[in-house]
Amino acid sequence: MNILNNNFASIDEMRQKLAKGTAHTVKGSPGSGSGKSFDKVLIDTADQVKFSKHAVKRLEMRNILISDEQKARLEDAADQAMEKGMTESLVMVDNLAFILNVKNKTIVTAVNDTANAVFTNIDGAIIN
Secondary structure (H helix, E strand, O other), X not given: OOHHHOOOOOHHHHHHHHHHOOOOEEEOOOOOOOEEEHHHHHHHHOOOOEEOHHXXXXXXXXXXXXXXXXXHXXXXXXXXXXXXXXXXXXXXXXXXXXXXXXXXXXXXXXXXXXXXXXXXXXXXXXXX
16 A cells, blocks of 8 residues: 555544535445445544554655555554553554554654664554
């Protein structure tokens, strides 16, 4: 998955659209002919790891591309952090470091040069 080519709306924007009744229909899988309402898509994606605007900027600035396999490992790490009761954790995936807000399942920043990195305000680390 190339995070840089996706547009991420904030949760607040999604909630406002739902409250105004302007939920749009999103086409289902190719050839299915069926669509999903915006609220269905929101519910289906609510448990997925999201990237904050700051994190997306860092990914762009540092030319970091995340594969589907790495994103799956981030999902796994978020679940592990939640099970352990963490709130802000460092997640290491290959040579990439991510700071994860566990409650919101949101990556708040990403680093690809961890040689002399200092991470503060975390309560746990997951090396995945």
